[in-house]
Amino acid sequence: xxxxxxxxxxxxxxxxxxxxxxxxxxxxxxxxxxxxxxxxxxxxxxxxxxxxxxxxxxxxxxxxxxxxxxxxxxxxxxxxxxxxxxxxxxxxxxxxxxxxxxxxxxxxxxxxxxxxxxxxxxxxxxxxxxxxxxxxxxxxxxxxxxxxxxxxxxxxxxxxxxxxxxxxxxxxxxxxxxxxxxxxxxxxxxxxxxxxxxxxxxxxxxxxxxxxxxxxxxxxxxxxxxxxxxxxxxxxxxxxxxxxxxxxxxxxxxxxxxxxxxxxxxxxxxxxxxxxxxxxxxxxxxxxxxxxxxxxxxxxxxxxxxxxxxxxxxxxxxxxxxxxxxxxxxxxxxxxxxxxxxxxxxxxxxxxxxxxxxxxxxxxxxxxxxxxxxxxxxxxxxxxxxxxxxxxxxxxxxxxxxxxxxxxxxxxxxxxxxxxxxxxxxxxxxxxxxxxxxxxxxxxxxxxxxxxxxxxxxxxxxxxxxxxxxxxxxxxxxxxxxxxxxxxxxxxxxxxxxxxxxxxxxxxxxxxxxxxxxxxxxxxxxxxxxxxxxxxxxxxxxxxxxxxxxxxxxxxxxxxxxxxxxxxxxxxxxxxxxxxxxxxxxxxxxxxxxxxxxxxxxxxxxxxxxxxxxxxxxxxxxxxxxxxxxxxxxxxxxxxxxxxxxxxxxxxxxxxxxxxxxxxxxxxxxxxxx
Numbered sequence: 001x002x003x004x005x006x007x008x009x010x011x012x013x014x015x016x017x018x019x020x021x022x023x024x025x026x027x028x029x030x031x032x033x034x035x036x037x038x039x040x041x042x043x044x045x046x047x048x049x050x051x052x053x054x055x056x057x058x059x060x061x062x063x064x065x066x067x068x069x070x071x072x073x074x075x076x077x078x079x080x081x082x083x084x085x086x087x088x089x090x091x092x093x094x095x096x097x098x099x100x101x102x103x104x105x106x107x108x109x110x111x112x113x114x115x116x117x118x119x120x121x122x123x124x125x126x127x128x129x130x131x132x133x134x135x136x137x138x139x140x141x142x143x144x145x146x147x148x149x150x151x152x153x154x155x156x157x158x159x160x161x162x163x164x165x166x167x168x169x170x171x172x173x174x175x176x177x178x179x180x181x182x183x184x185x186x187x188x189x190x191x192x193x194x195x196x197x198x199x200x201x202x203x204x205x206x207x208x209x210x211x212x213x214x215x216x217x218x219x220x221x222x223x224x225x226x227x228x229x230x231x232x233x234x235x236x237x238x239x240x241x242x243x244x245x246x247x248x249x250x251x252x253x254x255x256x257x258x259x260x261x262x263x264x265x266x267x268x269x270x271x272x273x274x275x276x277x278x279x280x281x282x283x284x285x286x287x288x289x290x291x292x293x294x295x296x297x298x299x300x301x302x303x304x305x306x307x308x309x310x311x312x313x314x315x316x317x318x319x320x321x322x323x324x325x326x327x328x329x330x331x332x333x334x335x336x337x338x339x340x341x342x343x344x345x346x347x348x349x350x351x352x353x354x355x356x357x358x359x360x361x362x363x364x365x366x367x368x369x370x371x372x373x374x375x376x377x378x379x380x381x382x383x384x385x386x387x388x389x390x391x392x393x394x395x396x397x398x399x400x401x402x403x404x405x406x407x408x409x410x411x412x413x414x415x416x417x418x419x420x421x422x423x424x425x426x427x428x429x430x431x432x433x434x435x436x437x438x439x440x441x442x443x444x445x446x447x448x449x450x451x452x453x454x455x456x457x458x459x460x461x462x463x464x465x466x467x468x469x470x471x472x473x474x475x476x477x478x479x480x481x482x483x484x485x486x487x488x489x490x491x492x493x494x495x496x497x498x499x500x501x502x503x504x505x506x507x508x509x510x511x512x513x514x515x516x517x518x519x520x521x522x523x524x525x526x527x528x529x530x531x532x533x534x535x536x537x538x539x540x541x542x543x544x545x546x547x548x549x550x551x552x553x554x555x556x557x558x559x560x561x562x563x564x565x566x567x568x569x570x571x572x573x574x575x576x577x578x579x580x581x582x583x584x585x586x587x588x589x590x591x592x593x594x595x596x597x598x599x600x601x602x603x604x605x606x607x608x609x610x611x612x613x614x615x616x617x618x619x620x621x622x623x624x625x626x627x628x629x630x631x632x633x634x635x636x637x638x639x640x641x642x643x644x645x646x647x648x649x650x651x652x653x654x655x656x657x658x659x660x661x662x663x664x665x666x667x668x669x670x671x672x673x674x
Contacts, residue, residue: 003330007263015363017215017260018234019269021372025358026342033340039332042347043071046328049258049281050097050119050187052078054132054141054153055296057313060288060305062091067284067324069094074115076279079103079155080132081144084445087112095185098175100129101155101557102520102539103145106491107178107441107471115208116175117185118168120159123212123233123259125225126189130155135299138308146522146541147559148579151652154557156576160538161485161516165197169204169395170430170464170485176205177399177434178441178469183207183254190214190236190259195243202249205395210279211236213259223294233259234273238375241274241352245379245387254389264334268342271350272357273375276388280328287327288319352387354378401429406436409454413440413473420455427483430463437471437493446491446523449473453493462486464514467495470524477625484514484533490524490543496625498529507531508548508567508630515551518543521561529626534570537563540580546622548630555582555648564618566630574600574648581649581658583615585634591646603655605645610659612642 015021048068053061055078068075069090077093081104086092096113098105110116121127132141134152142149162168172184185208186201188194198209214230237257244250257270258279267278286292289303301307304317335347344350354376362368381387401423412419413436425432433456440449450472462482470476472492479500487495497512499505512530519535521543534551537543541560549567556572559579566585574582575596583605584591592602605611616638623631634641649655 001330003327003334007265007330007334010262011265015360015367018232018370018372018375019266021360021362021367021370022269022357022375023360024265024268024338024342025356027355028343030341031343031345033336035345036336036339037346039329039336040072042332042335043073043328045277045347046071046073046331047095047256047258047277047279048073048075048284048324049279050076050078050095050099050117051281051285052080052097052103052132053082053144054078054080054136054308056306057301057304057308057317058083058140059313059317060285060319061093062086063288063319063321064284064324065091065093067321067328070321071325071328073328076117079119079130080141081105081146082109082112083144084108098171099155100157100159101153102489103147103153103155103541104522105489105520106446106522107437107469107489108446108491110175110182110469111179111438111442113179113182115183115185116179117187117208117210118159118171118175118206119187120162120168121187121189121212123189123214123230125222126191126230127157128222128225128229129157133297133299136297136308141308145559148653151559151578151650153559153578154576156538156557160535160556161488161519165200165204168201172205173395173397173399174431174434174465174468174485174488176395177402177431178438180435180438185210185256187212188236188240190231190233192231192235192239194236195239198240199243199247199249202244202247202253202393205393206253207393208254208256208277209240210256210258210277211240211275212279213257215260233257233270234375237270237273237275238377241387242377242379245381245385248382248385250379250381250388251386251390252393264331264338267331267335268338268350269357271347272353274351274387276348276351283327283331284324287323289317348388352378397428397430399431399435401425401432402435405432405456406439409436409456410439412454413443413449416444416449416452418452418454420457422457423459425458425460425462425478425480427461427463431465431468432458432462433467433474433476434465434469437469437474437491440471440473441469441491444473447472450492467493467526470495472523481512481530482514484516485519486513486517486528486532487521487524487526487543487545488516488519490518490521490526492524494525494527494625496527498626498628506630507628513547518545523561525621527622527625529622529628529630531567537561537582542580544618546618546631548628555580558582562618564615564622566619566622566628566634569594572596577648578650578652581647581653583611583618584646584648585641586644586646595648599650599652600648601651603647603649604643605647606643608647608655611647612645614659615645616642 076095079099213233256277257275470490474493515533526545531549536550552570563582
């Protein structure tokens, strides 16, 4: 058979990886292959790696999803969003990725997932962000990513809402609140110390950890990174397995490995070293026609697999789902044969069986200097605990206020009937509104309830992620203040925050919301009668907002929406901004010094009559929703304040088109002056 020839070439190649220096070592009686768990059980452990639509052609992306859904495995959407038309069909990606760019991440995207993967880093380019070249950002891709066609899209190196393991725990909680049925996965790279990181991830209540090795075929990495960066997955997997077992956590979390897996032998070795799930990228791509030309970034893939060029896709793409299913069926058959030879009937029974591997001497002088004995050390589990996942990993916080809001609002959501509620809120109430938004997105879509909103009024101090993933039809009004991540990932609706009546401080000189608010927002409106913290509006793709001051790194990597700042900003404003625009009040005349001028330019609003009108309308709405004294002052002295506003826009955009065009990335651009 052709697959057997392929497997022989791979398995008998000259030693090129650490696992090639480990041989399978049967040391017991074999069993009949009929006694081994069926291929259908193995397919549940197979995933295709995260490759976005945009990086791949729509045809290739959908073919991977169809193939894995047919088998009972999982395909991964990558970080480019997904066409809602695929939800509920056999073309849906059951794994949805949340990466640093948050492209296409909406409530509906998240609730249509069985697994949500947080990509902390990528094996072939650890610590780096990513780019999708402008040539590949067609109108269709731009629509899915809430961005501008033809403009290169940048994924930041870090997640701007993850700077500690506690921040990661918060994001995991955010995701579990919007989609409680989904497993939450965290993708880490193989590196020294990854075991300690993985232990923290397990304590942050993740359900699955992926250890990614350097040996992937990613087309999104610089050649220097492909050649020189990253570590073998064998090292990271063993360290992670041993650390999780030592800390009594391995039985609570599923462990996956990816990076260059090609045959059943790779699966057996990875399972023995600790993995119970396996990610494949290159193999399925080759099955679809990829020729490994490494020109993915040029948009001229010769086989139509990794291009948006319609001609190349029409004339040269011949990939079909059955080719991918055939590949995985052959791998599963090879795995079952090897399991029978080793006398093992269940894949999980291989985990930790390092006696089934033996170290080879090496075939070169350098290989002979390698000591791999530590890879074969057996981790001893705590009494009564397994070496693989046997339990769920639920968070300690049950989201009581979230549950109350959903329970009370659910009948009105089902009936499409507007309703108003009132609650007290404390700083321990996190991710408030996420469960309601998830339910609305599941039943009516992201904007399906916009005409019949559920309104909730809160009094007190909101915990982290107030209004996270806010869907159209959810309006949250808070009298008090809020912590970090307000409106993160919001897709619609409204959030209004104001201080209590009688507050003695000046709103534009006091913080009312924390850091990283509106991160990755795709729509909706946020009005805050006070200052916001750092990294405000990072990767904003469509939200309209008015705040009264922000910290450093505002509007970074912004691709859509409108930001209005009625006070002072921090430094590095507008770095990487390729869409949308901002109004900033520049009272001290120093704002231009705080702008990152690489991709944006600064204009005077008073020279643009239509923008002056639009700005005044925005501030009027801000005052209506928050009663802001700062907004009232500006409106009452409009002739003097209007000359102090600056407009920040991408150099690539035409100022005349900013207000004239309506797109999905900014559902409402014009606000009528009142």
